[in-house]
Amino acid sequence: MKQSLLLLCFTVSVLTAKTQSVSDSIANLVKYYHDNGLFSGAVLVANGNTIVYKGAVGMANHEWQIPNTTQTRFRLGSVTKQFTAMLILQLVQEGKLNLNGKITDYLTNYRKETGSQVSIHQLLTHSSGIPNYTENESFFPNSVKPYSVIDFVRIYCSGDLEFKPGTQFSYSNSGYFILGAILEKMTGKTYEQLLKQRILEPLGMKQTGYDMHEYIIPGRASGYETKLSGYQHASYLNMGLPYAAGSMYSSVEDLMIWNLALYGNRLMADSLKKKMFDGYLELDKNIKAGYGWFNEQIQTPDPKKVINMIWHNGGINGFMTELARFPEERIFITVLDNASNNTALLFRDIIATVYGLPLEPKKPTLSYAIRKKIESSSIAEATDYFATIPEAEKKQYTLAGAERLINRWGYERMNEQQDLPGALKLFELNTKLFPNSSNVYDSYGEALANAGKYDQAVANYQKSVQLDSSRYRRASVRIAGFSNRPDTIRVMVDGHEMVLYKTGSKGPVIVLEAGGNSDHTSWSRIVPELAKRAIVITYDRPGYRQSITCSQPRTADRVAAELYEALKKAGIKGPYIIGGWSWGGAFARTFAGKYPAETKGLLLVDPATKESYDRMAKEYPDIYTGIFTTRYAGNQAAQDEFDAMLPTMMQASISDQQYKGKIEVLAAGSFKEWSEAEIPLKKIWIDELRSWSGKNKNSRFELVESGHFIQNEKPETVIAALNRLMEVR
Incomplete structure (x- = not known):
């Protein structure tokens, strides 16, 4: 231990003697990461009271072209x-x-x-x-x-x-x-x-x-x-x-003040403060959890030399943070980023630079080269090229940050752009570039499952578990869901493609509408059991997942008509038991009203109703506005549906007069998702559902001790309701 401390002290003296050299090296690192699209933010490195390096790159605000500085405030x-x-x-x-x-x-x-x-x-x-x-x-x-x-x-x-x-x-x-x-x-x-x-x-x-x-x-x-x-x-x-x-x-700059204060007694006595930095339970090799900090021992090429680091990181929408203190040398490092980058790469390189540890030569990043190739050609051409790139050419690039960025691009294409083929190409490329990463196979498996390629999806989930056994639970749940693999059916409706999923081969046909800002997977807990005795149809409305976005307005009348046409083009004949959860309840009611002769039963799972909305808005206007005027910034399809709320609720109410068949109404009776101020609105929701159901002699109302996601929390209750509708003659 004594020898290790001497070595550490020697490191400090070298840092002090070569501050300018270390500062220049850090500046070059910051520039390199910024130039390659891997960092936008501010960095400060200090040795006690002495600032070794501080600088900033990128924009604090792109609209106004305001650059980051060392005084910029980051989350x-x-x-x-x-x-x-x-x-x-x-x-x-x-x-x-x-x-x-x-x-x-x-x-x-x-x-x-x-x-x-x-x-x-x-x-x-x-x-x-x-x-x-x-x-x-x-x-x-x-x-x-x-x-x-x-x-x-x-x-x-x-x-x-x-x-x-x-x-x-x-x-x-x-x-x-x-x-x-x-x-x-x-x-x-x-x-x-x-x-x-x-x-x-x-x-x-x-x-x-x-x-x-x-x-x-x-x-x-x-x-x-x-x-x-x-x-x-x-x-x-x-x-x-x-x-x-x-x-x-x-x-x-302020975080340096915080760091220096932790060496003194202004905030707390040393004896108690020490508890913050001590390591308790181990979360990874050489890393233990303290109080708001992690205690890590960084191994070095010299087995007798260990660097003791107290650190924590942070990530919140649009921001990443790394902060570390090295008490034995009084070194402090913080990296703040405002573009959701992988700041850990730069952070660890700075540590290596400060302590004179081996550092790989900086080369152009592969992720930057892939992005440029995509911009000049296409995702398919770029991924094909880099998947087969000669080893000699591959060595011209560094893989730093590439895995995380490619994975992010894959999800961007799959979830935001509805470009599943492009997403598959990106996820597949990641498995070839990073064959020893568990996460890339997990992501690729998810995309393959979305594409209906279940055998390949299972193989990738299994590979993920082989590399990281902690993923077993997630993978097993996913794989179990493939036991009743749905047939993926693509049909053209009103000039755009819609995707339906058919599970089961015989029995009555059950068609399930998802809620607002949700897709077909919202029913995944109940589909396998239902498919044992019915044909279950789930689908994604236009703009969700693989179903192509179409024009507005997105009213209940239009949604119901699209679904009906899609079912006919897919060769799925009625009569149908139509179910709707939450916002989807209005679409299900409208479908039943427009096509009563082909509707055998109607299931409503904690549905939204015009009566409840009207009463909430009248009795609690401020709270109602705060809850039910959400803007879906990340999902334009959900926003389009929300913008059509008034005609949708009116059309659902009118449709009630046309459908006279059996109805099952399940209302969520738990208040756990509602704040104390919002509970009166939830009571209105329940009261109006009960009242609405009571007006129809063919309706059965059940108050379920569950939150809004009844099909996930109490799937057996939803299945039982559908079984009752299937028994109707």
Whole structure:
């Protein structure tokens, strides 16, 4: 150990003696990554109080051509967690909190059966077992909505424990959101106020704060995503939702102030502060979790020399962050990016430069060359060329960042451009360039499944698991879904192609409409079981996945007519049992009303109705506007349907007069997805559904103890309702 410390000290003296040389090398790295489309942002490297390098590249705002500077404010994402940890430890130091105290000791309304098991320490170290809210399928569709802290904890941070607290590491934003709620409860102040009064103002961090969309923040960078076609604004996110887990912004210069403060006692005594940086549960080889930090030992070519690093990174719509401190040498490195780039590549190269570790010569990046080839020719030509590129020519490029970018381009083509052939070519190229990466086979498998090439999809999922056994659960679920492989049917309707999926070979025909901003996969939990005794048809409306976008307006009348024509052209004869979930309920009702003679039954799963919308708008206009005027920035097809809400709801109501057959209505009875202020609207939703159902003698109403996604949470209930409709003579 003594020898290792001497070697580390020698490194510092070399850095100090050759500061200009190191600074020039870092500047060249920053320029290289920027020139190759892999970085846009700011960098600062310091040795104690001495700045070794600081600089910025790229644009803070592309519309106004405003360049990034070292004072530009970037969103930090999860780097926020170290500030939350500091605030928690300050209250521990003051005797207001106990690290072994449980959630329910401080949040008395939290679930007793789970909250009584989870300690503050476990929340800090990601060992609580509480599910990560960003993995909840309903979070991102609702990520533009405002929530109170208490409502958000109840809805998204109170799930069943995934494992016994303290037994394993599992990254959880939910844990840090709960810590923010505890801070507010124990002080009577907001998290933003605590941050400002206890850390930012005492340290003079004037370029740092709590980011909200509506705030005027001087020097704030816009967040972008790098697409094949160029830069695009990142999707909107209500910044009140990352909260204590990720809502801060800062500059590289202010983060240096933060780093230096961590060496002193201005914020906390050393004995307690040390707990932030100690490693507890291991999350990877040589990496352990601390309180808002990770503790890593970087191996070097010299087996006697280990570099001890305390670090954390962050990622939030349009921004990536890397921040590290090396206490033994007092070196500090931070990299802030506003174009969703892989900042870890530049970050690790800077570490190597500072410590004199081996660094590969910088060559033109393969990803940049592929992009240029696509621009000058096509995806097919570019991928064919680079998939068979001679080894000698391939060696002219570096693969740095290529895997991540190609994968992103593949999803862009598949999900945003509805170009599945192009996506398949990109994903396939990634498997050839990176044959030892588990992720590339997983992505390729997903695209192949979407194309109906199930045997190839299974082979790629299996290859993914061979390379990374942790992917077994995800892959097995996907593969199990292929046991009842749907036939993919493509038909031309009104001049555009629509894609239908047929599962099952005999029995009555069930046709299922997806909800707003969702596709055929929203029914995937129930299709295999239904296909044992029925022919199940799911499909994607125009603009979703592989179904080609068509002109407006996207009313219920038009959607129903398109579906009917598609079924006829596909040779799928009625009578049909038509089902609709959420927004799709209006389309299903309209279909039944337009074609009553060919409709055997109607299933409505927590459907939207004109009556409920009208009453909500009248009784709670402000809350209604906040919930039901969402703009679907990432999905033009969903936006087109939403823009036709008034005629759609009217057409559905008129159609009710035409259809006189059996109806099954399933209403979601749980309030868990609704904030306290929104619960009255949910009650209206249920009341009006019950009333609507009661007006029809052939209708059966059932209140299901479930959230809005009944077909996922209680699939057996939906299947039972469809079975009843199949039994109708």
